[in-house]
Amino acid sequence: DQQVKQNSPSLSVQEGRISILNCDYTNSMFDYFLWYKKYPAEGPTFLISISSIKDKNEDGRFTVFLNKSAKHLSLHIVPSQPGDSAVYFCAASVPPTSGTYKYIFGTGTRLKVLA
């Protein structure tokens, strides 16, 4: 059962335009969400996060929007740059049953920014 879904496996965007990556989740108990970026042959690196008490968080060119009623979040990159080409993973932080939090990751979206 995939609790965090990224339905678009790939996305191509022209340099300078907006990239929008989407993520859906099924568990209303999730209360914190993160985006990670992964380059080939490297581990994922943290990009941006959002708490469920907010509907928007912004960091430079990156903005994450959360729609709790729709159980949907999106990552906006404006303007997109060729260096943004990577695989982006959405993750949900799962409230603990054992006293510690853990992440559930989506399947990833490969973003290609065309120069």
Added chain:
Amino acid sequence: EAGVAQSPRYKIIEKRQSVAFWCNPISGHATLYWYQQILGQGPKLLIQFQNNGVVDDSQLPKDRFSAERLKGVDSTLKIQPAKLEDSAVYLCASSFSARWENNEQFFGPGTRLTVL
């Protein structure tokens, strides 16, 4: 600050052989994670340690996979015997503490395992 170190970076073995992966987390990080990432999928948590104790191993195939974190620092993940479906990238991550929802996990570069 040094990142999460993993070795080896690549490993090719035949099915039914054994293999071990090593991870050295960021100094001072209490929580260590092992993930399995199969091609085209997201990372899947195999096991989570808090210091040297296991707090979650619900998705670890315990008939063939084992992991330990001696002294609450380095960790090893072992597969014995390997199956074809174990071909994946094995990622190690660490965080300062997993007792808060916003604890950032730092990932190592991963070990790519190919089982022939």
